[in-house]
Amino acid sequence: MDVHVRYEGDDDPEKCTARKLARFDLAELHRSDRATPPGIVLNPHAERALSPADAATARESGLVALDCSWESAGEKRFSLGGDHRALPYLVAANPVNFGRPMRLTTVEALAAALVILGDRDHAERLLEKFTWGETFLELNAEPLRRYAACSDSAEVVAVQGEYLDR
Numbered sequence: 001m002d003v004h005v006r007y008e009g010d011d012d013p014e015k016c017t018a019r020k021l022a023r024f025d026l027a028e029l030h031r032s033d034r035a036t037p038p039g040i041v042l043n044p045h046a047e048r049a050l051s052p053a054d055a056a057t058a059r060e061s062g063l064v065a066l067d068c069s070w071e072s073a074g075e076k077r078f079s080l081g082g083d084h085r086a087l088p089y090l091v092a093a094n095p096v097n098f099g100r101p102m103r104l105t106t107v108e109a110l111a112a113a114l115v116i117l118g119d120r121d122h123a124e125r126l127l128e129k130f131t132w133g134e135t136f137l138e139l140n141a142e143p144l145r146r147y148a149a150c151s152d153s154a155e156v157v158a159v160q161g162e163y164l165d166r
Contacts, residue, residue: 001058001059001062001114001117001122002062003027003028003062003063003065003126004030004036004062004064005018005021005022005029005030005067005106006033006036006041006067006080007019007029007031007067008066008068009031010068011067011068015096016067017094017105017107018065018067018106020107020130021106021110024129027110033079033080036064036080037061037062037064037082038064038082039062039063039082039083040054040057040063040082040083040085040117041066041080041083042063042064042109042113043084043086044066044086044087044102045086046085046086047084047086048085048086048153049086049088049153049160050085050086050087050088050117050147050153050156051152051153051155052116052149053151053153054083054085054117055117055118057083058113061082063110063113063114063117064080064082065113066080085113087102087104087109087112087113087116088143088147088156088157088159088160088163089101089143089163089164090104090143091139091140092104092105092108093108093132093133093136093139094130094132094136095132098132099139107126107129108127108136110123111124111127111137112136115144115148116144116147116148116156118148123137143159143163146159147159
């Protein structure tokens, strides 16, 4: 599955997981909406949740993450083509936001999506470049397993609801 990142460049370059993925040729960075290929776009403002039903499209067209700072994430407006999907409830393992729900780095978002889409090996290859990468999969083992077993977005939202109710 091709991995792309719509890269805004407004994070600390030393902590930017998208840049690190690009250095290892694990993701391709795009600096404009027009240059970013359509595919399954991981967008926290999307109306539908990512589910295994999106796997065929992601294999065919690629997986795209949005990379911008959390401070400006609500203000940014991306006009990317493709099918926009939101990730369900997960907890960050990165050192900046450890334990905080839904504050994932770009690599955490991509890895979560890959697991949900049935490509755990690819997710592990991305995360192995980070000392805390395996911790992300351990912290989220149960929800990722359950999301990956769903058949569609509605089921993913139902499972997510169980975690949000806790």
